[in-house]
Amino acid sequence: MDWLWLVVAGMVGGVLNSVAGGGSFITFPALLFAGIPPIGANATNTFAVSAGYVSGAYGFRQDIAKQPEVVLPIVFLSLIGGGAGAWLLLNISEQFFVETIPWLLLFATLLFIFGNRVSDRLTGSHHAKVSLSVLLLAVSAYGGFFNAGLGIVVLSYLVVARYTDINQMNGLKLLVSSCVSLSAIVIFVWQGAIAWLPGCAVLLGSVIGGYLAARVSRQISAHYVRGFVILSSAIMTVYFFIDVYGSNVG
Numbered sequence: 001m002d003w004l005w006l007v008v009a010g011m012v013g014g015v016l017n018s019v020a021g022g023g024s025f026i027t028f029p030a031l032l033f034a035g036i037p038p039i040g041a042n043a044t045n046t047f048a049v050s051a052g053y054v055s056g057a058y059g060f061r062q063d064i065a066k067q068p069e070v071v072l073p074i075v076f077l078s079l080i081g082g083g084a085g086a087w088l089l090l091n092i093s094e095q096f097f098v099e100t101i102p103w104l105l106l107f108a109t110l111l112f113i114f115g116n117r118v119s120d121r122l123t124g125s126h127h128a129k130v131s132l133s134v135l136l137l138a139v140s141a142y143g144g145f146f147n148a149g150l151g152i153v154v155l156s157y158l159v160v161a162r163y164t165d166i167n168q169m170n171g172l173k174l175l176v177s178s179c180v181s182l183s184a185i186v187i188f189v190w191q192g193a194i195a196w197l198p199g200c201a202v203l204l205g206s207v208i209g210g211y212l213a214a215r216v217s218r219q220i221s222a223h224y225v226r227g228f229v230i231l232s233s234a235i236m237t238v239y240f241f242i243d244v245y246g247s248n249v250g
Contacts, residue, residue, distance in 0.1 A: 003201050006030055010205025014052035015213040016151075022232035023049060023209075024148035025239070027202050036195050038098050039089060043184075043193035046086075046147040048202035050181035052210030057178050059211055060171030067168075074172065075179050077133060081140020082180030086187035089145045101146065102240040108142075108149040109233040111156035132161050136176075143180035144187075150177055152233045 009030035013023030024045055031041040031048075057064065064071065089097065139157045143150040154173045163169045188194050 002034055006034065006198055006201035007205040010048060010052070010202035010207075011209040012205075013049055013202070014056070014206035014209025014211075016209075016232065022149065022152060022229070022236060023052070023206075024150070025232065025236040027206070028148045031195070031198055031202065034198050036198060037094060039094055040193055040195055042089065042097070042146060042148075043086075043188040044195045044199040045202070046144075046181050046184050046188065047194050048199045049147065049206050050178065050185060051203050052206030053174050053178040053181055054210075055207050056210040056213065057171060057174035059215055060167065060174055063165070063167040063171035064175055066165070070172075071175070073133075074136065074176060077136045078140045078176045078179035079183040081137040082144035082183035083187055084137075085141035085144025085146075085180075086184035087144075088141070090187065090191050090193060097146075098244055101148070102237060102244050104142065104146050105149050105233065105237040105240055108153045108156065109230070109237050112152055112159065112229055112233060132157075135160065140176065140180045140183075143177065144184040147181065147184075149233065149236060150180065152229055155229060 009026050013025075013027040016023035016026065027049055028041060028045045031044055032038065034041075036044060135157055139153050142153055151173055154176045155169060157176075158169045158172060163172065185194075
């Protein structure tokens with residue numbers, strides 16, 4: 001039953017990651033419930049959902065290619081940031097990592113909701129391109145450090161960068177997520193941080209869910225996708241605040 005649960009969790013996570021982000025709200029807790037320590041569960045989750053990111057990006061390849069000039073810089077910055085975030089994760093204590101989780105998710109939620117206002121300020125600046133590059137590095141480092149919420153944070157970055165085509169945004173989100181995850185996985189493998197068997201069970205489900213969702217999500221209204229992102233990110237944030245700090249209340 002544990003293996004079946006991990007495969008199903010991977011499928012649900014793959015669907016969510018392809019449509020709007022937030023799939024790790026399912027897969028990360030599933031790995032924790034399987035008895036893997038938090039940092040190891042996060043590293044394993046990054047490995048497990050990476051195939052869903054890659055298969056989803058392949059499904060959106062035509063949308064990604066609409067602006068070929070941005071692909072190489074995005075890939076480069078995502079690889080650098082993802083590796084840096086993974087290195088940071090493996091050099092902090094387990095307790096500190098657990099305590100940062102809800103705050104990282106709160107940041108992701110607020111950035112997505114208020115991204116348009118941030119965009120207005122950035123685009124009025126002569127340093128907009130530099131600011132966006134630094135922001136993408138920070139977003140990628142977030143993903144290397146903590147994969148849960150990565151899709152939401154990347155979509156927030158794309159809102160700030162003034163992308164408006166929801167299919168292209170989903171494609172670029174999956175491209176960034178793929179590069180961040182692959183870069184982080186290299187670090188995690190080097191340090192022996194991945195629980196391979198549970199990770200492969202989630203990965204199998206993630207591949208199936210990610211590819212199927214990439215084909216279906218084109219028919220979903222951008223309004224509903226945005227609403228779903230806000231709802232799923234809010235649920236993730238509340239869940240982890242309660243899980244981490246709830247026992248200290250009272």
